[in-house]
Amino acid sequence: MYLHRIRSVMIYFIVLTTVWGRDTLTVGVQDFHCYLPYSAYDGMIFSGFERELLDLFATKKGYYFHYTAYPIKRLDRAFVAGNIDIRIPDNPYWAPEIKSEEQVLYSAPLVSYIDGVVVQQGRDTISLNSLDTLGVVRGFTPKPYLPSLSEETIYIHENSDISGLLKQVAQGRIDGAYINVAVAYHHMKQWDPEDRLVFAQNLPFVHSTRHLSTIHTPQIIDKFNTFLEENASAIELLKEKYRVEEIFKRKNVRN
Structure with a gap:
């Protein structure tokens, strides 16, 4: 029992050291039980294409992300209130009446x-x-x-x-x-x-695009856009894995 406690404490401090060595940001996501292939949130775990994309970004650029899920309309309000650092997904045409007084910055398109x-x-x-x-x-x-x-x-x-x-x-x-x-x-x-x-x-x-966005953490946009360019091949594999753009292959619709 004593050794088990020591081992647990050691693991705890290893995790804290890993987090402390990175920039920690709160990510606002949609509270959908299953909105795959983009995302799924079961009350504890955020998964899907968007999660894997952000995991890759965090690994490459040294971030640690804490995910907080909201129903759609509450996500809009939490975003403008500054309760989250970045939001995924977002689009300039979504909820303009709520975001109109804020200077929202958007990444290059994700998908x-x-x-x-x-x-x-x-x-x-x-x-x-x-x-x-x-x-x-x-x-x-x-x-x-x-x-x-x-x-x-x-x-x-x-x-x-x-x-x-x-x-x-x-x-x-x-x-x-x-x-x-x-x-x-x-x-x-x-x-x-x-x-x-x-x-x-x-x-x-x-026919539009999904983006990452921020109001209060503008420096992340340039880093994220650079990440998208530098890892285009890996991101294309993720798109194929989750079939997020399958419609453009099944129908004569321009991407």
């Missing part, structure tokens, strides 16, 4: 993404006029469809469970789901090997 509508196979040519019911992940705003929502030509169905949302589409309970397409494909692979749901490219969608 390209598409937020669009997935529908039953065979309905991928559905027109906007034929779209009556649209599912969304709770907390997300389907911005391309706001005019239709204000005119009440489309009705929204929220669901906090991504797989449950996609199954509603597969069962014909709603016409489609507005969602990040990479996330949709990841979840569908778990229960839909026949690809019964497809991306409806003819409907309005958003």
